Amino acid sequence: MTSLLPYPPELRAVGPVDAPFVPTIPVADLPAGAMRRVTFGDLDVLLAHTSLGIAAVDDRCPHMAAPLSIGELDGCVVACPLHRGTFDLETGEPATMPTTGGLWPDGTYEPVWCPPGQEPKVDPPGKKTDARRLTRIRRFRYYPLRIVDGVIEVAVPG
Ligand code: FES
Secondary structure (H helix, E strand, O other): OOOOOOOHHHOOOOOOOOOOOEEEEEHHHHOOEEEEEEEEOOEEEEEEEEEEEEEEEEEOOOEEEEEEHEEEEEEEEEEEEOOOEEEEEOOOOEEEEEOOOOOOOOOOOOOOOOOOOOOOOOOOOOOOHHHHHHOOOOOOOOOEEEOOOOEOOOOOOO
């Protein structure tokens, strides 16, 4: 039987607690290790079949909103196709800071990545540098899920 990934209750996606469940895809179309985007109006949701079960989160990187559904899933960790950030679907936390640097969810600053042994690149002062420095990575927010008659259903805000 396919399991659903438990997630920290405080990381439930914003929306009414009685949001309706909407059918998406057959669970058979999301084998272990697979990711798929499903769209509801202007909301893109990532379905990920992790090693601990299926999860549903926004299909937007918690860094700068790239689609995670075209990234890579390894166990419970999804790698973004941009900036090499990785994000843990088990905990909701980022695992690897994107190469651009920026702020962890708790506000701790991390500089732009540089190869080991090299001097960090000095960015010219300006709004682009400020934007990278002040971009705070989010924790994932999870949409409630269930499987009914072999179909994955997601509770999405109306
Ligand atoms: S947009 Fe995903 S790591 Fe930057």
